[in-house]
Amino acid sequence: MYVELRHLRTIRAIQQAGGLARAAEVLNMTQSALSHQVKGLEEQAGMELFVRRSKPMRLSAAGHRMLRAAERILPEIDAMEEEFRALRAGRTGRLHIAIECHACFDWLFPVLEMFRHAWPEIDVDIRAGLAFEALPALNREDVDLVISSDREPPPGIVFNPLFDYHPTFVASSANPLAAKDFITADDFRDQVLITYPVSRDKLDVFTEILTPAKVEPRAQRTAELTAVILMLVGSNRGVAVLPDWVMREVKSNADYVTRPMGPAPVLKRMYAATRVEDAGKPYMAHFLRLARSEPVKLQRGA
Amino acid sequence: MYVELRHLRTIRAIQQAGGLARAAEVLNMTQSALSHQVKGLEEQAGMELFVRRSKPMRLSAAGHRMLRAAERILPEIDAMEEEFRALRAGRTGRLHIAIECHACFDWLFPVLEMFRHAWPEIDVDIRAGLAFEALPALNREDVDLVISSDREPPPGIVFNPLFDYHPTFVASSANPLAAKDFITADDFRDQVLITYPVSRDKLDVFTEILTPAKVEPRAQRTAELTAVILMLVGSNRGVAVLPDWVMREVKSNADYVTRPMGPAPVLKRMYAATRVEDAGKPYMAHFLRLARSEPVKLQRGA
DNA sequence: GACGTACATGAATAGACCTCATGATAAACG
C-alpha cells in the first residue's frame, strides 16, 4: 500500500470542500485528475474510501480513518515546511557548541543565557570536547562552533578572535611559591600540577611554559571540574595554571595566592571557530558579539 | 516546497544505512536515483540537507530537522497502513449504532459491553436516533447499524431479525384498569398516555393498537428516559405501553400492574438493519448473534 | 420528466522518476 502525502491532502480537501469537484478547484487540478487519484488510492487501500450513493460524495468509515491520519500528519508537514522557511530567512538555526577549553564553561553559560533570550528559536547545545576532535566535528557539521585557542584554521573554518586572557598561576597560600612575585617554568619542578584531563597540547601551561622550557613537573594529576581543581589547590595538594577569569572568587580568599607567569607576561587569545558559510549568519554574529563582550566583564570583576 | 513521503523515507534510510549507496539498496533503487532525488529535495528545501565534505555523506543541521519530522510522521503512516490491513482482514472496523427504539438501551448496553471485550479494536458508538432519519443515515454510512422495528428494507439494506417481544401495558396498581385481565384500544380513551418523544409511526402503541382502532387517548405526554416514564406511571400520572423486557424490575413491584394487550396477543419483531455489504463481516455477525441471544435472557429474567 | 450538477471513464500527453553509463572525489591501502 503506497500512500503519499498527495493522497492525504486529497482526502482532507474533499472532506473540507464537501465534494470532489470543489476539492479539485482548491487543489488546482481538474475534477478528472482527482477522480483518477481517488480511484487509485482506493485500489491501494483495498476498499472504498468514499460513499457514492449520495451525490456530493462523502467519506466512508475507512475514509474517516485516513482523514484522521491526514489531520495528524499534514500539520506536521506544514510545521516542518514553516521551519524551513524560517531557516532560509535566517530567523532560526542550530548552534551546537564544542568547548576544548574547560574553564570556558564559566563565561559560556552566562553568554548562552543571554543568547537564548534573544534567539529563542535557535537550537542550542553544548558538548564538552573531551571524547572527540572538535575541528573535524565542525567540518562534519556535528557541531557548529568550537571554543578553542588553537592557531591554524583548517580550510573552510574561520577563527573568530574573542578576547585575550592571562594564564595565571594559583596555589595555596601555604605553598612556598607564594613568596614569589611571578612564576617561571623552573618553579614547577617540585610541584604537583593539576590540570584538566586533556592532551598536553591543549593545556596552556604546557604549550606556553613547560614544553618550551623542557621542564617536567614533579607530578601531574587531573580533575574535570574547575571547582575541584581549585579545591585541591586550596588544600595544597598541588598547583594549577588557569585563565584569569576563573580567579574572580579565589582572589578575595586568603587561602589562595594568584601570581602572573613571568618574567614576561604570558598572553593568549581565545577563538570561536565556525564554518565560513555560517560566519555571516545573523544569529551567529550575535553570539560572537556576546562572546567578545561578556567574558571581559567577568575578567574586570575579578 | 513539495515534500513527499518518499523524501522522508529517503532521509531516514540514508541516516540508518549510513550512506547514500547503502540506502539505495535498502530502498530497492539505484544509487543514481537516490542521488537525483536528494538533489531535487535539496532544491525544494533551498539548502543542503547533507554534508558532502566527508565521504559517507551525513545529515546537516537542516537535514537533522527533516529527519526528526520523518521519525514522527513515518510511524504514523505505518500505523495507518497496519490499520488498513486489519480492516481488510476484517479484524477491525466501525460499528456506529443508531437506535430508533428508546427502550432498547436496556439490552443494548449489556450486549455492547460483551462485544467490546471480544472486538476491542472495533470503533463502537451509539447515537440516539432522535434528530435524524436512521435508515438514510445508514445509506450515507453515517452509521453502520440501526435498531428498528420497521418492516420494509430499502434497497442495499438488510433487516436482520433479532427477537420477538410483546408490547405490554403498565399502569399504577391504583389505576382502575388494573382490574382488567388484558387491555384493548378503547381502554385508552380515559387515560393519559406516556410515550417517548418520537413520531407516532415509531411507537408500537399507536402503530399496533390505537391507530388501527382509530382511538385517541385522553392526553399524551412524553419523557425521554424509560425510568422517568415508569416513575410517572408509578405515581399514576398516566399509563404506558413498553416492550416486555423493561418490565423486569416493575413486575415484582406492588405499585405497578402489567397487563398484556388483547384480546389477541400483540407480537412485534425487533430488527437490526445493516448495509448488505456489511452483513457478512465477522464482527458484525458476532454482534448480531449477541443481539439475538442476550435480550431474550433479559426477557426470561422478567 | 427535463435539466443541472457531480462523479466516472478512456485516450492522449506531459512530466517526473528511474536506470544506465560514466565522471569526479574522497578514503583506504600497500
Next chain:
DNA sequence: CGTTTATCATGAGGTCTATTCATGTACGTC
C-alpha cells in the same frame, strides 16, 4: 605517495505515472 576502492554526481534516455481533455453516466432538483 601513488594506486585502488568506495562513494557520490551527472547527463542522456527510457519508462511509467499523474494529469488533462473530451465525453459518458447517474443522481438530485425543479
